[in-house]
Amino acid sequence: MITVWGRATSGNTQMVVWALNEIGLPYERLDFGGAFGRTDTPEYFAMNPNRLVPVLRDGDGPFLWESAAIVRYLAASYGDGQFWPVSPAARAPQDKWAEWIKTSFGPALQTGLFWPLVGTLPSRRDLPAIEAAEKRMKPLAQMFDARMADSAYIGGDDVSFADMITGTLLYRYFTLDFDRADTPNLRAYYDRLCQRPAYAGHVMVSYESLRAKE
Ligand SMILES: N[C@@H](CCC(=O)N[C@@H](CS)C(=O)NCC(=O)O)C(=O)O
Structure with missing residues (x-):
């Protein structure tokens, strides 16, 4: 299962969630950041020392942050040749x-x-x-x-x-x-x-x- 930490109003989270939906991957999104807070904890710091959203974890893989890098990860892992050109x-x-x-x-x-x-x-x-x-x-x-x-x-x-x-x-x-x-x-x-x-x-x-x- 893919988990995304990030509020729905965050543009950078939206980019990741759009990619997940465009590819058709199941995921869970958790409301973190903004008015939800929850990023000011040692646990969140360990996931993302920037204390920003989004963060994504694919199964028991590494915690990923930086929205564009996450989109590239999803595309390279799960996208077809149109979504992520191999060449x-x-x-x-x-x-x-x-x-x-x-x-x-x-x-x-x-x-x-x-x-x-x-x-x-x-x-x-x-x-x-x-x-x-x-x-x-x-x-x-x-x-x-x-x-x-x-x-x-x-x-x-x-x-x-x-x-x-x-x-x-x-x-x-x-x-x-x-x-x-x-x-x-x-x-x-x-x-x-x-x-x-x-x-x-x-x-x-x-x-x-x-x-x-x-
Ligand atoms: N370069 C980062 C920037 C992340 C960023 O600035 N996230 C904003 C939301 S779009 C944030 O976490 N703001 C503080 C908050 O929501 O608590 C990325 O692309 O993921």
Whole structure:
């Protein structure tokens, strides 16, 4: 049995849970982190010294953390040749987009916009900083848009491990209230993802409970 420690509102947990559902693996998810807490214990520290979610354990295997590394583990262990291309030459061009999301697009969205908009009371928002973040986001979104003009998914006509990593944050990207670049190909990619039951059920999760309250 696969166990996942992580709350359903965590984007990084969503990425892992989407992959589990997309592959069709049975698993148990336990509510840890955020309002649930439970990460501030010696037992959790032993599982993940970052005290963050998600953590995944497959049977009596090692405790794994870092969501993208977990997705790659699941894909390599259980995915077919579409989900996890065996050839490094076929896999690496997908993986570079996954890495880019984790290191460029994702931080620009999460740190620059998501938390300043959702995690901060309107009266306390730093509006010039939010405007600057919107400006930084635009060329990144346009770059992603140009990529999605080439194929339906990152790996071609069907989803692969890379989409789990590149697609998860698009729910927040397209539902947050901010000034977005015009990106028809990216929007079409997101709309395609929304049609997938595993994405609709496990990634399109309301973040209202994360909103800052007086
Ligand atoms: N790089 C890590 C980041 C993990 C992370 O930041 N997790 C957030 C939730 S998305 C977290 O644990 N926040 C504290 C909490 O939920 O208690 C990953 O991709 O797994």
